[in-house]
Amino acid sequence: MDTNEKRKVLKRPLILASVMLGMFLAAIEATIVATAMPSIVADLGGFSLYSWVFSAYLLTNAATVLVFGKLSDIFGRKPIFVIGVIIFLTGSSFSGFSNSMVMLIIFRFIQGIGAGALMPIATTIVGDIYDKKERAKIQGYLASVWGVSAVTGPLLGGFFVDVLSWRFVFWMNIPLGLLAMLGIIIFLHEDIEKQKTSIDYPGAIWIVTAVSSFMFILVEGGIGIAWDSPLMAALIGITLFGILLFVIQERRTNDPMMPFEIWKQRIISVANLTSLTTGMILIGVSSYLPAFVQGVMGYSATIAGFTLTAMSIGWPIASTVAGRLLLIIGYRSTSILGGMSLITGGILFFLLTPDNGPLWAGIGSFFIGAGMGLTNTSFIVAIQSSVGFEKRGIATAANMFMRSLGSALGAAMLGGLLNGQMKTYIENKGLANHVSVDSANKLLDPDQNALLTEETKTILQEGLTTGLHVVYTGLLVLAVISFVFICFMPKKTDE
Template identity: 75%
Template sequence: MEAGINRQSKKELKRPLILASVMLGMFLSAIEATIVATAMPSIVADLGGFSSYSWVFSAYLLTNASTVLIFGKLSDIFGRKPIFVIGVLLFLLGSTLSGFSITMVMLIISRCIQGFGAGALMTIATTIVGDIYSKEERAKIQGYLSSVWGISAVTGPLLGGFFVDALNWRYVFWMNIPLGLLAVLGIILFLHEDIEKQKKPIDYAGAVWIIVAVSSLMLILVEGGVGIAWNSSFMILLIGVVIFGAVMFLYQEKRALEPMMPFSIWKYRIISVANLTSLTTGMILMGVSSYLPAFVQGVMGQTATVAGFTLTTMSIGWPVASTIAGRLLLVIGFRNTSLIGGVALVIGSFFFFTLSPDKGPVWAGIGSFFVGVGMGLTTTSFIVAIQSTIGWEVRGIATAANMFMRSLGSALGAAMLGGLLNGQIKTYIENNGLEKSVSVDSANSLLDPNLNTTLSDDVRLVLQEGLTAGLHVVYVGLLILATISLILILFMPKHE
């Protein structure tokens, strides 16, 4: 913040140490998607509740998406340091409780707490970098930040597979504690701010309405046609709540003195396109990281470590592409760099669209690699484009808005794709007349090597075919989303 960090103090700051602390905090949030996805088959085998599989991701992403804007606004008022520290501590509380969970419900509630903290981590970390580095340095540094997603995609599946195979899935959550404390210590010791007291209203009403609308929509996407009938009165009520919440959010943002989502930033075409594309790429990322391990373990019959490998390849493409993007931006511009990323997303999604049990983990790994390249190029391009288009006075909220759209996309993607998966499995069970003895939760047994052997051949075949068909529908959705992303990028302005 220029008001809190002047040019002279920028030079005095130990920027490498601040950057390391910021990247560590971002790593905690980024690694959650891949490390938990790798451990999920073991978690549901232990706690049960396969039908709640997607809620473990959705609960985290919902509170993340719902709070990212409010934390961005609070950091403009109280400074980046206190909000970042609060976010990490909330995240660690949720991680601790997740590791001690004894039921799926307790795990989902703990993940909500984790999500609250994560809402501050990614946005404030990115904004801190915008504060302490000049415009000329930002493209290179943002490449480093984007590569955090790649690094997390490497270490997440490997660590997740190791903890599941050698120790216990609970360590997936407990490993966050020492890393989070290091990030807090670094920010407290090395980031110094001179904050001017400001009295700005906080748009709490906007936060409430977006939570109401998004959570209701996610409930529809996850449970529609599975736990809640499409023609039921409760479903009609939920649809009404979504529409009412969305309308009230729009109304509140237009009348608020300091809106949580200022619509003025959307008048820049490069920002509006970047935000809309972030929504769809967030859905793609969640579709790959959440459900690829289930395919590799439940359909291909591979171990958790092999499933982790198929996600690890995404990180090989992500950090390399992020680093290259920082240089490409200065040569070919935001639009062309983003276009290359969009093409890579389509190629990766096509590999998943053609994925079948006989293709093997290598085919899945190649698809993950191209998705990683696409995410590395697009995310870096979008953030640098946004922070280079607007002034400091709205940099924090503009950065938060882009993070919100990606988080919202991830939340909606987990919910929508999870709903499609559950619906397909349920249909297969009903078509084979097994609904009285088998449920969607019976898919737990496919993910547990010990329980898998207790299933009869007929039941195992039906569940496996249902899981295969459901995941194929998920991957059809990924290809559609990747194509939409590429089309959206074409609308970015040619002259920057």
């Protein structure tokens, strides 16, 4: 081993630590913000915009992940990773200073752009510095990032809300992000060969346009925008037009953002479609479980965080188990077990009532987490085994894109279901002139909650309960759909 090789080996743990820290920032974002959201809404108002805080982040994350992957192939991992961290920290900083829900949503858009670089580039860096035999062990370290972030996210979120302020949920990213960025700048050295590779910017623009329009339809349809209005017709037209132009662009470009030929393999198409639906399930639990535990059950933000922690515990445990099961029963059978776990969790949420208590919610959360761990591990192994080295990065990124897209669409769709059901319930009670969907803000603020009359409080709690029941019904349906998709998985990766 020469001197340069020894230096690389010595620096790898430091590079890995920096990469894991960067992944931690993106991974913790879902659970920590979800735990703080009831308090954020109580402070800023705008309950009807609740889902957009998640949708904004997830939309730009999903739309940019493939673009950043391409850029890293051209300019190297280091500059793109650093740029991603800078954008992420900029969005985080301003999110903490937001004084309205609209401002927060705008800065979450910026934060999501940065996150689009963190996850794929971090995974790529690990693939660059470790050989094939070492990656299996390193993947265990990377999986632990999700476990640690998922466990600490709700706890930190609850701590900041109960002791300090929800604004620290965003500001805590700053020192961690700076450490990750400095580690990569100092320790990662690359030899980049200049390549003449085009970047599919039109493809990125058309998919963002189509997904954005579709999310507006899901969130505001029947609430802020009437179904039979000219604006709704325009949004539907933009969505369809964007999808059409995206497909045309991807078929004619030399370097497509989403190469359609990989979808011809059944294992990839089934895994990607299932990742889309499981992404919707994941965001449904993360986004709305704290609102149920705090707004309906009346428990603190810390207790709400513990119910999400159960999902976070189930995920890494199941991922570890999946690694062993894959060698014994194969990826298809392992995925089916994951699908069954998702359905079990979906049934528990469907049966969830205010009287069940947070323990019931936590058990349902655990089964959802176990299902995610079993299915996602199986999908990645199956996909990477079904393609050659030259397509492995694209195939993995496409699966990550579909899960991110599923989370973005799920936040929008389930948010639309919640708002629509609450609005209908309030109107049926004849209180539309005095109470609105945004009045649910008061349920989540202990001070304002105490000022509500018993009648208004009961109406809001019942409205939120019925709205969230519809959301959890949607989760169960998505779990069943996921299981059906999994059943179509081939037994061999080359099918």
